[in-house]
Amino acid sequence: MKKVFFLLAVIILSSIVFAVSKWQNSHFSKTEKFPAPSETIVLNKGDKEEKEWKEQLEREEWINRLHKTAPDADWRSIDQQTRYMNLLRKSSNTRSNIDTLANGFLTGFWKERGSVNQSGRIVFADYDTSSNAIYAASDGGTIFKGSLNGSNWTPITDHFNISGIDYLAVLNQTSSPRIFVAAGKYCYFSDDDGTTWTTSTGINAVTSWGDIRKAAVLNQDNENIYLLIQEWDYTNWEEIISIYYSQNRGTSFSKLVSYSTNQMGSINQHDFWADRYQGNTLYYIQQDRVFKVQGNVTQQIGSIGALTNDRSMITGTNVGGNLTLYAYIDQDIYQSINGAASWIQKANVARNPFRQNSFAASYSNANAVFFGGVNCARSLNGFSSWEEVNQWYDYYGSISDKLHADIPAVIPFFDENGVAKTFICTDGGLYISDDNLQTVENLSLHGLNCSQYYDVYTYRAQPQYIYAGAQDQGFQRASQDTADILGFEQTVSGDYAHIVSSDSGASMWFVYPGFAAYNDDATTGNWDVSGDFDGRGNYWLPPLCEHPTIKSKVYMAGDDPNGGTGAFIYELTANLSGNNVSYNQLPADVQALTGGQISAFTYSPLDTDYWYALMDNGTMVYSTDNMSNWNVGGLNNGPEAHYFHGASIYASKAKFGRVIAAGSGYSNPGVWVSEDHGVTWEQMNSGLPQTLTFMIDATPDDSLIFAATEVGPYVFVAKDSMWYSMSSDAAPDQRYWSVEWINASKTVRFGTYGRGIWDFSFAQESDTTDTTSVNNLSGLNEQFHVYPNPAKDQLTVQSEQAKLRKVDIYDINGRVVAQIYPTDNTTTINLSHLVKGTYFVHLHTQTEHSIQKIIKL
Template sequence: MKRLLSTLFFLLAVAFPLRAQVGESVTNHDPSLNREDEEGFKEERDRWMSEMHRAEPGVNVEVLNREIRQAKLKVWEQKGASLLRAEEGVSILPGLIGYWSERGSNNQAGRTLAADIDYATGTIYTAADGGQIWRGTIEGKNWKPLNDPERFPGVQMLRIYRSNNLFRLIVLYGPYLKYSDDGGITWQTADSLDNIQRWGGFSRGILTDGPGHILYLLGNEWNYGTPWGAYRSLYRSDDLGETFKEVRRFDQPVELIDISTVYGEDDLWLLHGDTLSRVLTDGSIEVVEPSLQLEGGMEGVSNVNLRVGSGEIFYLHVRRRGKNEIYGSNDVGKSWTMTGTTTGLFSRNSFAASASDPYFIVAGGVEVLYSTDAGWQWDTVNKWGAYYSDPENLLHADIPFIGFLRAPNGNEEMLISTDGGLYRSVNQLGSVKNLALKGLGISQYYSVYTSRADSNYVFAGAQDQGFQRTHRDEGGIMDFEQGISGDYGHITSGDGGKSVWTNYPGFSMYYPEALRSNLGWGLTHDFPTKGHLWLPPIVADPDTPYVAWVAGGGIDSGAHLIRMEYQQGANVTSTEHPFDFSGGSSQVNLTAIGISPVDTKRWYTITSDGHFWGSKDRGETWQEEVFTPPGGHYFYGAAITPSKSNPELVYVAGSGYSNPGVWVSRDGGETFDSLNVGLPPTLVYGLSASNDDQYLFAATAVGPYMYIADSGRWFDISGGVAPDQTWWSVDYIDENRIARFGTYGRGIWDFRLVVDTTNSVSEEVSIGLSRLQLSARTLSTGGEYEFQLQMPHSGAVLLHLFDLTGRRVATLHDGVVEAGLHYLYWSGNADDGTPLPPGEYFCVASAFGTVAYARSPLFR
């Protein structure tokens, strides 16, 4: 095969158990304690997260959560922008107001996904994994979120455009392109993309750097006519994203299609399968001959990533049978040479080629690799573990995005997104600077706990940003120190926070003196079992705080509690509890544990198949209790919260899509009642109750909620102030009347309650205890359906019909409906009249900040 120019590609540059608690102030990193770089680690985490979202067959939980978010957003928009002022508070009931405040972290940023620089104002914009767009200075100061009311999850592209008359911020995520002309205060949605928004999404977006500033989008969508099925599409916009037109369609898998441009030009390079084409500005397409010639052809190729560098030197990153190959071409794609391999890409945006140096390419996986000789040899910017010794000047692990930018002086710069914020390099990675050291509030927390011994001490377990602590709560947004790197959750204490336990995917960690001056790392002990969850729950024993119980698997098999015990002055040991909760099934896990702080002999567990177990003798004997909610076998128990004052009272929460998400037992777990009114059908990650059980707080997949016992219902307390986010944990601190929430993308948020004693908190609200309800029944074998919609009061309602993959196939109603029972009919056709094929469909009614759904399998 033809080799590249000798002056270009014959350059051969030199490539590329147990710990005692310590008192160091820097973040500790021990490779023996971390699994992040192990094969399958992230896949296990994704599977653990996904399995919690359990629902009956025929229901798409992503659709439900998305529709709930949109319904909530409409409520706050209708109530007016004044609600977005946090100082006004959130009115829950007459006499009860809550005030939101952001609490941190201020200095432990999470994952970013994309970024761009506005050199005219020295401003940088970045997209966070939690879905917020942030603006700061080019030095990484004065960070501010721009879209807290509505997050943009999974951003693929963030670009800015500036001319004499226009400044536009452009964001591509999922099936949506949004743009803002007022700095992110308001956002518009692009026209002409309705079909892909019904089902599909974009895999790449490019804004050309030529005089035309053409915007191209590469997508995956559905043909609801003939032939019925998915196809890939290329869209073009000549008005900076306001409208789009389709350029062409493809049959190849989206993973085998990519687009790229040359700096300063408007032409687009398009690769689909083994065909490379040039899309000219006039819309014509020139095919490069011969077809793509790679060593080994296209056999076994599962992913391609195209980049065009300086001088129209082409690069391909190819994933083939688990290997990652680099190819280069110096003759406009007519011939290709394999120059080297990489360790793989974190995402499609993790491969980049310089627009000023034809030999310089960069690949991001766990670490950033770069080559100065077109891929023949590779160097590493820094090993991921080295970051912890110098976070300001060394890259954090995991690289979702690498981008080259041209500064006004003509110099090329780079932006690098990591799981620890955003970096900038102005010298081809000779050095990097962390721009997220202060103020970028995008921490991704699994767990947050406040010490009752000293409420200045707040502990947090983060995604990839380790176990964290602050010891100074002076109000405002708090700084946290990171004691040890990694993923930590389920923080628990048996002595009010003097000591704490937490879990990592692989071991438990104990801090016997959690309030000591320096955090360091704690005493660790590996899980002795197999078959446990990726990040299993752990609960400290309130009688013996140096003992904790882990929801484990089994040394040989089964699902057992694991006793972790700190041996004073020595180490942590483990013992498997003999009782097996699995019932002999290898598919059953323990998913939650609870121990009553009032009667510590009362223990509770729940399994992944929805079976609830109770013990009245500290686990010596167990009884499976009556817990059979409608659709109960679709209930995944994520939290057990025993009352702090009543030994008979215990709350259980989890997946609430096909059954109530929160349950209460008033007789020690023997019988249960649902607590469902006002709570949307979603996943409840965490619960926390006040000491008197008057208030119960829920951290859910769609926001924060509060239950008031005297009212018998839940309230959405986000109030248009709290950010649109995944709310993962909650800890109610009675002393301060504060519910402290941990989010998976916007850090910690406090909800402080203020009671006006001149009004009755228990006064009933106007909408009462009625709920939005939807049911369906078949009228004929030809596919005609009747939907019964029960409206608790009049208001705007939207009814969409979806198939199981989440495709929106029909809209049944969009408008105001009066209170009462209403009948709507569906003929089994899509909106355009096309008969839909037999299969599983479900209808979602959205109104009043919540949704209801009904399954409607279609028979022909």
């Protein structure tokens, strides 16, 4: 979202101002990196809010294009139903260490890789006074539980992803605290701290069409919860806005009132607020009219008298028994101190809200009001005036006490001692303030592991280097591969994706919304040169493909830069001496053949004259002459092909002509395979649910094909011609966005959009000789030894270079049957108490690990 920049103006002598150079092809020098604020640049600062909102809309459009469906299909509902079925198949959210998956074809273990220090977006949070714990909901659909000082973060819903969370409340007025969540079209509650979840009843109509736009708890001692819902009236065929309420802590809801948007304005002109701790009244704004809701009775109590065309919001506070209400109408703030009977216009906040929960007032000071957009505004005088808590770019110089950009929610609350505090949710984690946002503290510096990655790439020659493109947490890099969950360095802020390399990660290309960048040494710095799209990018993050041999070149799919029709491939060249990136438009217009835009493309590694491209309208083209000419393939055959949106295309390393296409699979098969370069295609979706496949990769012999999908990781076993879920209790239920096979370590690495990077490492079969040098999973083939195998009463394990820290032995069901803590490089383990069968030996040094399969005689 944001290119990181900081306006550097140094006044020397009397009035000499050094201006920052204009944003052009090279935005940063090679050595600049965060968090040092003097090494960042800021330009066009006044356009930040407008640019941010444009990018947010473009991002949402891009996401929806990827999830292409038939008109009567709702991809979010389809995916959530799949997640719920997966939850029913899981026994609990406990994790075993060894997994046997895919009908017994895969054996290995899942491991979280990071990041541990780059939190993603937190959308809502609440505080449980009974346990002194924070519950924080991430944009990726995982709920975390932690301490009020920002420590001990633990995911409590890794087994059940709750997509689209907008509200979370911990209701602890009984002996059994309840976690209540409003998310998308559903509400859920859990009475056992997140282990099991039940769907609230009474709001079934919204699941067909619509959305829960806001939720609020009114005086939690009375157990009342209200919902503001966007629905559809199928009788009169019009959009309606409804309020639902529950009197049993969210177990069930009843409809209170409905309004037609034709008479009462769009959903953005409706909002409500309720005091969480006292009173019996919900305050509801409808355009500029204000109502009070008590029980199931609604009554208008005032009118602000302001014209509204865009957005209306309301918030309030009740300090010392005195009600103060605030309203937002098209960026103007209004105040009422007489129960909404009259209103005073106070100030223009000069921004739109980031989300519905971004407007709040303090529980301790009726004049303290907060409004979150890209930055967060703070007023301590009832919005007679206001100031920024900090500028978004201040974060990079002081991460611990400056807010990250983008404020989904500001949440006042009382702690266990009755002290008023405030949570601030951002795109970079969760913050807290105890002085009405005069100061803030970052609670997500370590352990709130909700990184949102679009893409992950591992440097093959030096696999300790892992690169990641994140949602609003920039381009990230890990440089030390330890046994722990890794910390990542954010080299530059913003949104980055489509990481490609012609030399396996020594150098690198990637895209940001607006430009492509090249880093000649990907292990350091951020980039050497970059070049703006200038209208060429047809997607928010347009697809890239590496050049087969030349590292300083890359190919990008785009459209006509002059605004005309067309779908083209551009060859980009990094000119290090000229400090720029040049664009060369290849002559072939693919849109003229198919009518679509290129959504993914690649080449055959067996003959780089052969290129393959997927289109956004369900078609496919191929070239046999290095993209000079294109031919229409046969992927568009079939009655529902036009609902297929290609997201990933894979050309086999094992068989020339084999191509696999993957993408949206809600109203049609989501994966297809061709054995003749795309001339003819067959469905390849047996075992795969209706969902979107973001990316595919495979082992060198195509025996295993891996898919990163909206509803989890999948593997296609060629021997069985079937897709299998790789989900288990050891891996989070998440949106898996990227996948790569790392052959040296026999590991498949997934990037998720909410829980960071996860590896599945394969167990290797040991030789049945007395002494075995095991082909272990970390790629250190000569460092670990396990012998004899098969073994009868004793087993010797050895690490050649480092002292063994721990050895675990698991049975075939993943249960620990022995655990040893050696004091040297070699140790002997007694197996006489074990029954005959198959076991797994997991060896740990301080920095490496290996897992081996043995037979006990």
